[in-house]
Amino acid sequence: MDQDVKSMGATSSNPREKHEALGEDSLPQPVQQRNVLQEKQKGLFYRFYLRLCEVAIVLSIVLSAISIFSEREESSLQRLRGHFSCSKAGQDYKITYIAIPGFFKQDKSSADPDKIGPAPDRFGLIDHHKHYWTNFDKKIQKLNKKSDSDTSYKVLFLGRHGEGFHNVGMDYYGQDEWDRKWGRKNGNGTITWGPDAQLTDRGVAQAERVHSLWQKELTRGGGIPLPTAFFVSPLIRALHTFQITFAGIVDDPEPLIIENLRDSYGLRTADLRHNKTWIREQYPTYRFEDGFTEQDELWMKDERETDEHTEKRVRGVLDKILTIEDTYLAIVAHSKVVEATFNITKHQDFDVPTGGMAVDVSAPNPSR
């Protein structure tokens, strides 16, 4: 079993170095080589850049939109982006997020996950008038129409994977024993949770419940607005949950697999991912973000990633995906990723249960 872990090539001889290498800037760095496309685009964007620092958000909308929908162009544009670090008064330009409360039960300070459950009717939307989804969509459109050019409102469907074998193991042994001993192993002889924990039957049923909810809400309240951009963690429990959730809801959702949407990593074998070839074989229609490595290069055998680090990398993902044009987006990932997203968008704390989905209405807004 240990052999398995090794063959996935994820152990690092110097975990700390890898950990730090990810650091501030896990986004691709600028490179020296240039091609024609890059030069052309550079000229174009450079003019924008020189004109007004304030357009940075618009710029990143353009760049991100292209980077999501065209893999080939992404790399040069991503590199290009590295050349622009917009700053004013010596400070870095940063996007801030603010969650807009009042739409969903989950964003009330009194929200109780046990009472609300993982997949409440209307996904927790408070409005229950006849055309509740139509009303909701109108409100979001109105917010976007009224907002200044620097601000846009996004609706993020945030899914947590269904129960995995590691969840069962951790409940059984308790977190201390899990991190001290059991979580480091691949299983206990009865069940297997590593590498890359799979969904249990209960986890599959949980994902099916969210799928049914989507189906139901499509025919109710005027019809739930469907996401038009999809993102998923590369871990199998999230990929599988995604597949079940959106089967038949959206034709070929072709989600983008993003490394930094993965669960907190290190120590626990459940969080060590499969290689890219294997993932591609299992999910042939899913796309990979540019630069997705064949082997898991982040997982560390003896060290667990900190929450601060998770938050930093999730922020990097949000900065990219919340600045594309789409208003309705869906992510299927992990509790830590949902938690980090809530922290970053200053959303009310809400512990989304396994196999749950919550909606975060947020406005990315650049600030200095």
Ligand SMILES: *[C@@H]1O[C@H](CO)[C@@H](O)[C@H](O)[C@H]1NC(C)=O
């Ligand atoms: C392994 O763990 C499962 C639950 O996680 C438990 O039901 C089972 O008894 C354990 N097996 C052994 C051999 O301890």
Ligand SMILES: *[C@@H]1O[C@H](CO)[C@@H](O)[C@H](O)[C@H]1NC(C)=O
């Ligand atoms: C990818 O993983 C699979 C299954 O774990 C393994 O059989 C295969 O050899 C691996 N391929 C590479 C290129 O690492």
Ligand SMILES: *[C@@H]1O[C@H](CO)[C@@H](O)[C@H](O)[C@H]1NC(C)=O
């Ligand atoms: C989210 O914020 C809470 C409270 O500040 C903190 O304890 C937790 O570590 C943060 N989690 C993540 C994943 O950033």
